[in-house]
Amino acid sequence: MPHVEINKPILEHNDRLAAANRATLSEHGVFMLDLLASPGAGKTSLILATIEQLRQHLNIAVIEGDIASDVDAQRVKACGVPAVQINTGGACHLEAAMIQRALAVLELEKLDLIIVENVGNLVCPTDFYLGEDAKVMILSVPEGHDKPLKYPGVFQVAEAVVLNKVDTMAVFNFDERQFRLDVSRLNPQATVFPVVAAGAAAGRGIKTWTQWLAARVQAKRDGAQQ
């Protein structure tokens, strides 16, 4: 995987741009969510299910980060929500400078929530602050309950963990009790939301997850109005 070694000056530069992004978002009372997951965990499916649940109450836009292609942005646009595609051209994570350019083309005064779909990768997106209000990770059941042990960093920065494809638990011998125990050891504050974002059992748990998200968005809007 092409990767520039992350050194301190690069991260400091990124953090300055991220702080500027955060200020721009706060000015408009817009909440930004950074979604982290492996490829295939169901990021785009969860985004679509989240939009479906919240679109009557909130104005939502999506920033799609992918190494190449715009297929995910097209799926989001097809449901009538603004979407900006960022192609990283090989880089395995988004950086604050890329988000800054995406924010410049969105009509922030019309938005309540921006969902960022980061590049599918559980490692380095963890290190890059984009100016988001929260990082949330998605783990899908087929990836296995041992992921908190193998990728502790992402579980430590995530405010919530969406556990997707829970309808396949029996097939994959997923030990939910062990999973929750390992998550809570790494991050006692993180809430786990078991969901099914797509397929025959789609919709399971989506309401509980979106209620959490909507409450966070509302809290930021209330703060901005004061």
Ligand code: MG
């Ligand atoms: Mg996707």
Ligand code: ZN
């Ligand atoms: Zn990377």
